[in-house]
Amino acid sequence: MQSRPDYYIPSGSYWPILGSVGLFAMLGGFAGSLHGSIVGTIGLVLGLGMIIFMVFGWIGQVVHESENGYYNKEVDMSFRMGMGWFIFSEVMFFAAFFGALFYARQLSVPWLAGEGNNFWTGELLWPEFKSIWPLVAMPDPTNFSIPKGIIGAWELPAINTLLLLTSGATLTWAHWALMNKNRNQLIAGLMITIVLGITFLGLQIEEYYLAYTTLDLKLSSGIYGSTFFMLTGFHGFHVTLGVIMLIVILMRCIRGHFNMDRHFGFEAVAWYWHFVDVVWLGLFVVVYWL
Amino acid sequence: MSTTTTDLQDEIEKIDGHDSHDDHHHGPEPGLLRWVKTTNHKDIGTLYIWFAFSMLLIGGAFAMVIRAELFQPGLQLVEPQFFNQMTTLHGLIMVFGAIMPAFVGLANWQIPLMIGAKDMALPRMNNWSFWILPFAGTMLLSTLFMQGGGPAFGWTFYAPLSTTFAPESTDFFIFAVHMLGFSSIMGAINVIATILNMRAPDMKLMDMPLFVWTWLITAFLLIAAMPVLAGAVTMMLTDRNFGTSFFDASGGGDPVMFQHIFWFFGHPEVYIMILPAFGIVSQIIPTFARKPLFGYSSMVYATAAIALLSFVVWGHHMFLVGMPIAGQLYFMYATILISVPTGVKVFNWVTTMWRGSLSFETPMLWAVAFVILFTIGGLSGLMLGIAPADIQYHDTYFVVAHFHYVLVTGALFSIIAAVFYWLPMWCGRMYNEKLAVIHFWWAIISVNVLFFPQHFLGLAGMPRRIPDYSLQFADFNMISSIGGFAFGLSFIMLTYIIVDCIRNGKPVEGGRAWESARGLEWTQGEKAQYHSFDTPPSRATILAESSHISHEGQH
Structure with missing residues (x-):
């Protein structure tokens, strides 16, 4: 019962906002590129890059926290x-x-x-x-x-x-x-x-x-x-x-x-x-x- | 790649530098970036609620355009195509931008406080669930400014209107829906993990306040229903752009299949928007009746029953598509069956009030209004559920009246009730009761002037989603529009009351705004602390704070 106070609450993080901007750029860019917009294609590529970077960065941080014993x-x-x-x-x-x-x-x-x-x-x-x-x-x-x-x-x-x-x-x-x-x-x-x-x-x-x-x-x-x-x-x-x-x-x-x-x-x-x-x-x- | 590693390094150093235990006793970070980075459930709840409120004002502005155009017969103000964009975006913004995020915001604020948890189970993901929303909302609203206009096919986006005959902007709409769904699913996963895993160790499931129970069940509905919506819009996307023929009969598909998939999502969706409302009302009524909630366990089982039934009744939205008679009968009986658990709830609320020491502060006024007006919406729903009668009512203003009674005077009223009920705890200050009561009566009268005549219009045969109408509908439409403008204005007053409370409200003394309010959320002291429940509450506290067991003889 007394293990609850050890529950790890991470401090603020930039990964989620990066993921949101990435999703917006990727999906909005994709929709644009479907109608022949070059800007759309660029957005798609950039957004995808941001998402990949975010996924690896975020999970990397979770792995790091896990390996350093923050998690119960x-x-x-x-x-x-x-x-x-x-x-x-x-x-x-x-x-x-x-x-x-x-x-x-x-x-x-x-x-x-x-x-x-x-x-x-x-x-x-x-x-x-x-x-x-x-x-x-x-x-x-x-x-x-x-x-x-x-x-x-x-x-x-x-x-x-x-x-x-x-x-x-x-x-x-x-x-x-x-x-x-x-x-x-x-x-x-x-x-x-x-x-x-x-x-x-x-x-x-x-x-x-x-x-x-x-x-x-x-x-x-x-x-x-x-x-x-x-x-x-x-x-x-x-x-x-x-x-x-x-x-x-x-x-x-x-x-x-x-x-x-x-x-x-x-x-x-x-x-x-x-x-x-x-x-x-x-x-x-x-x-x-x- | 060099930037990649340095950024990652920064993040890691940040974690290393901060021991989680140190963070606890800190207040919020200074500066605006706090709101971007935050992992605090109260911050995120606040963000959700303000986002929902701004979407409510935008969706409300669209409704004003609709009512202005319908003030008189004939085309007065806007083009029919623009009118259709307004009805479509009004529906989408209100459902996905206002009501759902408002409930998730309330869940964020309240669930950890009501179960004695430190925070939500997955705080970083919680931040992401919120921060997707402003981007999705922007994408959705941006369609209005695109070539060919925004989506104009109604919030149900039936194929082929949304595939073959839709403007280019529809692809942006599709991805906005994907993002909204993504956010909802992550939010729901967080709610389930929080309730099942973060409860105070001494709180059993049947000790949980009803708001927590209804949200647990709602979260299950979200996880089961939202991916189906994602599937539907994905099929739309490929039908529009990649040559598939899911909804095209010439390739062997079927436009009616769209309706089946959509309503398989859509019907649970309407319960997603009402179950948390049931929870809120079940918290408020015991407080102001000064009695424990009547029939707690039947409330829990009724909620679960409604949720399960919600997956097997979708066909009642489609009685007129030409489904086999056996299908019509099945969907009719299954639909009407839902009135049993819903009736259980309404009777339990009434019985909670029966012989209670009632007082009518603002939250209670909204809760009582909810019980009465939601019941009216439920009864018109029963009428619509009867297949032969629906042939007359289908796609008329009767349907519009029905779902505005359940969603405005139901879902939205419960949200307003919740805000008045918990605002004094959130910010430690009391709103202006006199103004709030005036606002209540203003809103309650105008909303009925707005929606009640729409029943008559529908029964007389006025179709929905039409910018012009025959002369015999003129009087009721004018009355409805006048009610609409008055109801719209009431939100300016609501904004003033809330901002005034946050800035100048009188501090709440003793931390319990309502003398007989029970619940762990009221044990926080003067106002909710930035971090709560470092030590979980004891069994004795949990029982003493229960709003559904009798406390007679205690204290």
Whole structure:
């Protein structure tokens, strides 16, 4: 009970304001650049730079405070709750896109083709349109890229599933090593995880390349292309972040930062990595397989 | 990279140089930069509340433009396109700029004080949650000055109005929403971690004041709902710029899907804006009824029930999009079910007042007004929830009247009540009670003149979001506009009362502004100290300060 007074309240910090200016410049710049503004593009680049600098600076300061013993068990618990609820918010973000896929596939595409009491919808709008998933023939194909085929589940995606599942296991293996004070196994486990993650990303790039060049499956390939690329794209972006976080954790392990009792940085990244893993399983089943 | 390392070095030296324990007994840093760097929950709460207040004045100015145009039939003052920009930005600014930040500000000030915590759990992130807001607000307001004008598609930004047919500035609007969402999610995470992790060790969950409970549940709603909104605006962004067809039927998407995703966020959002209000009123009424809150645990369970139901009723905003009849029936029954836990709350407030030793200082006046007027808004909500009746009411001024009763006389009134209730504790000074009571009656009469006739307009068929109307609606619109201008003016008086209190108010003696106010926030002495609760309060203090258990026989 008397540990509360030790709760570390940091003194004032410039990192948040830098992050706010960075977000403003990056997003405002991006919006401007979408409409051909050079100033916008400059803002985008500068803002992104500020954000990257802020993230590394801020987390660097947290690491420094942690290594110097400012944090007690309660601070650790606040970080755990913060990370857990942040991951929950990410789950809800993906849920919006999974929901869009479900809605299009199960409801709106059949309705467009006249299912149920929507006979006249199909008849009056696009009488030729048939509801076949994967949807390669859009109701009105004029403005869209017509795919010649789609990415099958049991090709690259199956290998990717194997890679990510293995990486989850190797990360847990590294965690065991941390708990058992086996430094070499810890570093080896993390390195294997990172290599698996990077290989996954490489194959994902290969898959996108195939889709764009030989299959004509693009972001603009109707609702199938939209949901396919937005879901796998956001997932790939999260894997990229996860790999960067794992690399940071690897460097901290090499510097000897963690011990059995105090390694929440490691665990937070592990949670994130498993979350990315679970999202992939969902993607594999509903985007590629079914 | 050399600047990088030196800056980082500076930061690190700063931490090394300052032991956290030394900081404690300091007051605030001198100078304006204090407000930029601050990690203090009271500073950040103050920033939130002043930001919300300035947004309220801007959003209110937009409302004045709307009411001025509607004063008489015909196009008088503004172009229809500009009128639509005003309705859109009025809604967005009031929801995301005024009401939500005001509640987060109150949470920042009050939650640590009410649970006996030193500060918020993640103080630096707390600063970031706030400082994103002015930038997001600037981005949102800047759209008004862009080529093609600002967003003009209503605060619900339905596709394809917001995709195919929207001005260029919509992309700035999209990113402003992303930033606002980012801020809300971080704020909510902080609230949850603070309540669950920073409570005085001897405070159990069911000891917590109701304001803390309602915010805990609100924070959960925020974390679940805001990312879905981020998903919706991201789909808008890619539909507009990168060739996707989420909301375009010719590519196999569906504009109605936008409405489903939006309202999956949007319905929990309306509870995000009312649950903390329930908490505030549940703090104020026991104080001025001089009785413990009636039915505390039922209040907690009712709040949780409302929150869970809020995720499964979104379709009642969409009865007219052509959803299957089974969907309409389901959404109708689920919606009407919400009136049960809400009714529990209203009855509990009334029962708290029953046979109490009531006195009507300003916070109590606002709280009682809340109970009555929010109930009117709730009842018109029931009418709207009935699917066959909604065919008549949908998109009329009846809807406008309904949600202004719940958001203005509901959410906003509770915020004003909270400010009058806690301001004497925040700054250690008392406001001018006589002026505040005059202001209350001015506001309460004008707000009803403003919104009550809108029920009649809606029932008679006047559509919302229209700058011109047929002649039969003229009288009620003029009455409504007169009420609107009077209500708008009342905020000038409110500003004066608050500034006057902060500058010249009489010091509060003994630290407890209200004789029977209970709660850990009142144990601070003359006024709230810059740092509170270095030592957590004891079990005895927590129980003695509970506003929901009976203290008869004590003292």
